[in-house]
Amino acid sequence: MTEKQEKIINQSVKMLTISEDEAGQRIDNYLLAKLKGVPKSLIYRILRKGEVRVNKGRIKPEYKLQNGDVVRVPPVRVSEKNTAPISKNLNKVASLESHIIFEDDCSWWEWLEFWCDRGITCITS
Secondary structure (H helix, E strand, O other): OOOOOEEEEEOOOEEEEOOOOOOOOEHHHHHHHHOOOOOHHHHHHHHHHOOOEEOOEEOOOOOEOOOOOEEEEOOEEEEOOOOOOOOOOHHHHHHHHHHOOOOOOOOHHHHHHHHHHOOOOOOOO
16 A cells, blocks of 8 residues: 655745735735645635635635735645656657658648659549
8 A cells, every 4th residue: 555645835834924026916826826836726725714814814815915914824735746657668669760761741632642643543532
């Protein structure tokens, strides 16, 4: 049985004061910028549950931050992504590139005309 590994983005509750540059921004977009690597769904969940507070009160995701607001950001845990193992066939695909003799950007119609002109029977509809 494999153990689910979690990455802690924010170890403890943080109290962040909003500056003039950050004022006017929506709280959801502000949190997306501050909590890098956290999925949007988790940010909206902590907003909906009231874990994120502004000036000690619950807020909605549409709330626009104002200069001097104090934002309470809870600890956030994100599960680590399991990376898929690299395919063994990838080496075979890479070796095929060395066997390409000619490559062109012509359309299928140009390609068809080329072979029809050489006496090969072509059926067009």
